[in-house]
Amino acid sequence: MKIAELYRSLQGEGLLAGTPSTFVRTSGCNLRCRWCDTPFTSWEPVGEECSSSEVVRRIESLGCSHVVVTGGEPLLFADVTRTCRHLRALGYHVTIETAGTVLNSDAPAGELADLFSISPKLASSTPPADTPGGWHGRHEAARRRDDVVARLMGAGDYQLKFVIDSEADLAEACSWLTSLEDQVHLDRSRVFLMPQGIDEATLATTAAWLEPASTREGLRFAPRHHLTWFGHTRGS
Ligand code: SF4
Numbered sequence: 001m002k003i004a005e006l007y008r009s010l011q012g013e014g015l016l017a018g019t020p021s022t023f024v025r026t027s028g029c030n031l032r033c034r035w036c037d038t039p040f041t042s043w044e045p046v047g048e049e050c051s052s053s054e055v056v057r058r059i060e061s062l063g064c065s066h067v068v069v070t071g072g073e074p075l076l077f078a079d080v081t082r083t084c085r086h087l088r089a090l091g092y093h094v095t096i097e098t099a100g101t102v103l104n105s106d107a108p109a110g111e112l113a114d115l116f117s118i119s120p121k122l123a124s125s126t127p128p129a130d131t132p133g134g135w136h137g138r139h140e141a142a143r144r145r146d147d148v149v150a151r152l153m154g155a156g157d158y159q160l161k162f163v164i165d166s167e168a169d170l171a172e173a174c175s176w177l178t179s180l181e182d183q184v185h186l187d188r189s190r191v192f193l194m195p196q197g198i199d200e201a202t203l204a205t206t207a208a209w210l211e212p213a214s215t216r217e218g219l220r221f222a223p224r225h226h227l228t229w230f231g232h233t234r235g236s
Contacts, residue, residue: 001079002027002047003055004040004072008062013222014117014159014192016095021066022059026080029073030142031099032135033125035163037198041072052083059087069113070097081105084112100149101142109155116152119161120144122172144176150184158190161222164210165196174217192222 004027011019025038027047036042050058059067067087074080075098084094085107093114100118103109109116121143129136152158162173173193180186193214195206207223214221 001050001052001055001077001083002045003050004038004045004047006055006058008064011066011068011095013194014161015115015190016066017222019066020064021068021095022062022064024055024059024067024069026069026071026074026077028076029071029099030076030102031073031121031125032127032131032133032139033121034127035125035165035196038072045072052079052086055083056086056090059092065091066093066095068095068097068117073099073102075103075105078104078106081107081112088112088114098152099143100152101145103148103151109152112155114157116155116158117161118149118152118158119163120149120173120176122162122164122169122176124165124169124172125163146176146180146183150180153180153184153186160191162191162193163196164193165206169196170210170213170217177219188218189220191219193217193219194222 004025006024008020008022011017011021025041027041027045029042032042040046069080069084074096081104084096087094095115095117096113097117097119099121105112125143126140127135164170164173177186177191193210195203195210197203197206211221
């Protein structure tokens with residue numbers, strides 16, 4: 001599997017915010033979000049080919065009981081999902097961070113993770129029509145897979161995290177949740193709305209209206225603590 005980075009830090013978002021964790025960032029993604037904050041795993045994927053045993057050895061050396069497997073899109077790769085299952089068998093708490101558009105696994109989803117952290121991608125994530133590589137159409141065709149999201153939500157513990165930049169994003173997220181409620185039990189206390197942005201000023205501007213809006217919708221506002229704690233830097 002291709003690993004862009006592997007490091008120890010604090011989980012900055014969602015239910016486990018503040019938990020010391022080892023982050024395993026796989027490289028490669030089936031989407032091309034306009035505002036992607038890890039373009040080195042999507043638009044220009046880089047990384048080092050590692051065996052599963054090498055990844056496990058590096059995780060063990062960092063001494064954390066929580067492991068966050070992120071990307072890119074980790075669920076694109078069967079060797080990544082096999083490694084997640086192996087880590088759970090070794091006693092690690094495994095979170096998989098995914099956009100919820102694909103699931104490449106030869107084992108049931110419930111065996112792969114203790115927590116699926118699903119970040120569905122809204123229409124505003126789609127890159128412009130003239131983006132090279134046909135990525136406007138490819139992204140738009142792939143970004144919404146309610147069947148995959150519902151399958152992951154039904155597999156065990158989950159959280160949903162929507163990145164919100166505008167009132168239109170909020171309306172789309174709320175409509176998407178209503179549609180998911182027809183397919184799977186939805187616990188709204190596990191739905192987080194996060195401001196889009198990578199600098200404190202942008203995050204604060206969006207947070208000013210998004211925080212009360214989250215409460216109004218019965219959802220949770222999620223500050224992006226890691227950007228405050230560490231800034232927008234790799235390996236943090
Ligand atoms: S799904 Fe994640 S890694 Fe892939 S392009 Fe979107 S933000 Fe980037």
